[in-house]
Amino acid sequence: MDISSILQGGYQHPLSRSWQARRQLTKGMLMYPIFITDVPDANVEIKSLPGQRRWGVNRIEEFLAPLVKKGLSSVILFGVPVNAVKDGRGTLADDPNGPVILAIKKIRELFPSIYIACDVCLCEYTDHGHCGYLNADGTIHTEPSVARIAEVALNYAKAGAHCVAPSDMMDGRIKSIKRSLIDAGYGNRCTLMSYSAKFASALYGPFRDAAGSAPAFGDRKCYQLPPTAKGLARRAIQRDVGEGADIIMVKPALPYLDIIADAAELASDHPLACYQVSGEFATIHAGAAAGIYDLRTMAFESVESMLRAGATLVLTYFTPDFLDWLSE
Numbered sequence: 302m303d304i305s306s307i308l309q310g311g312y313q314h315p316l317s318r319s320w321q322a323r324r325q326l327t328k329g330m331l332m333y334p335i336f337i338t339d340v341p342d343a344n345v346e347i348k349s350l351p352g353q354r355r356w357g358v359n360r361i362e363e364f365l366a367p368l369v370k371k372g373l374s375s376v377i378l379f380g381v382p383v384n385a386v387k388d389g390r391g392t393l394a395d396d397p398n399g400p401v402i403l404a405i406k407k408i409r410e411l412f413p414s415i416y417i418a419c420d421v422c423l424c425e426y427t428d429h430g431h432c433g434y435l436n437a438d439g440t441i442h443t444e445p446s447v448a449r450i451a452e453v454a455l456n457y458a459k460a461g462a463h464c465v466a467p468s469d470m471m472d473g474r475i476k477s478i479k480r481s482l483i484d485a486g487y488g489n490r491c492t493l494m495s496y497s498a499k500f501a502s503a504l505y506g507p508f509r510d511a512a513g514s515a516p517a518f519g520d521r522k523c524y525q526l527p528p529t530a531k532g533l534a535r536r537a538i539q540r541d542v543g544e545g546a547d548i549i550m551v552k553p554a555l556p557y558l559d560i561i562a563d564a565a566e567l568a569s570d571h572p573l574a575c576y577q578v579s580g581e582f583a584t585i586h587a588g589a590a591a592g593i594y595d596l597r598t599m600a601f602e603s604v605e606s607m608l609r610a611g612a613t614l615v616l617t618y619f620t621p622d623f624l625d626w627l628s629e
């Protein structure tokens with residue numbers, strides 16, 4: 302046998318196998334998406350997302366304390382108004398008594414070590430369920446949408462968010478948010494993480510159920526990217542880098558590993574996040590329940606493939622599980 306034919310000597314031991322990774326999964330790379338409702342004592346199961354719940358502000362301590370003990374370092378907040386009346390401008394998004402602002406303050410007070418990111422969008426808060434304002438013909442009215450999203454982001458920063466993460470996909474919102482953070486004195490106090498390449502995916506179903514954000518009519522294909530759009534994704538990533546994003550994100554993750562790899566090349570000096578979305582998480586659970594694979598093995602394989610593609614930060618509902626698994 303030729304010398305160059307033999308590779309197995311290099312990975313014959315568990316430790317030398319672990320060295321084959323360019324990047325090892327650590328607890329600090331995990332950001333946990335959590336749903337906070339406007340029912341202060343809520344603790345409600347989300348049936349489509351195994352093990353996940355909607356929590357009220359009064360339950361945050363019992364929810365997060367055990368996870369913080371296991372090494373939880375960051376969360377991303379999604380507000381879920383279930384009682385309040387939604388309107389056309391998404392007033393509830395940054396209501397001082399709304400779930401997100403209250404949760405930011407509560408988490409800062411209870412768990413000062415936790416890094417708090419906030420998803421910024423209008424779809425959970427508007428009566429039409431779209432991510433921006435609409436013209437009479439149903440198209441997006443870009444400028445006022447961007448202005449409103451920047452206003453919401455700034456209000457989250459003012460409440461104490463360490464990071465604002467616009468997921469709306471309106472053109473120009475990164476520049477507008479960055480400008481308003483800087484002008485209000487938050488330029489050096491708040492990170493801007495852009496959902497840069499967010500695709501119009503079939504994998505968001507369980508999230509829309511969890512967050513109550515399904516559009517009342519139409520779809521989001523005029524602002525989320527077509528799944529085939531590699532070039533458009535590359536342009537969006539480069540645009541957001543140019544507009545001042547501090548972190549670039551690709552969403553969903555597993556079907557878009559090529560886009561993660563593209564982002565790693567195009568934004569090589571930025572942290573790179575990817576979102577293992579609700580449908581990916583639910584699919585992995587469903588496959589494990591059907592006996593196709595072991596849940597833990599598949600969870601690791603999926604997230605480690607994202608790291609291999611170039612991600613340095615993973616938003617995942619598996620975070621509590623990984624905190625256990627990485628402690629063993």
Ligand SMILES: [Zn+2]
Pocket residue numbers: 422423424425431432468469
């Ligand atoms: Zn949205």
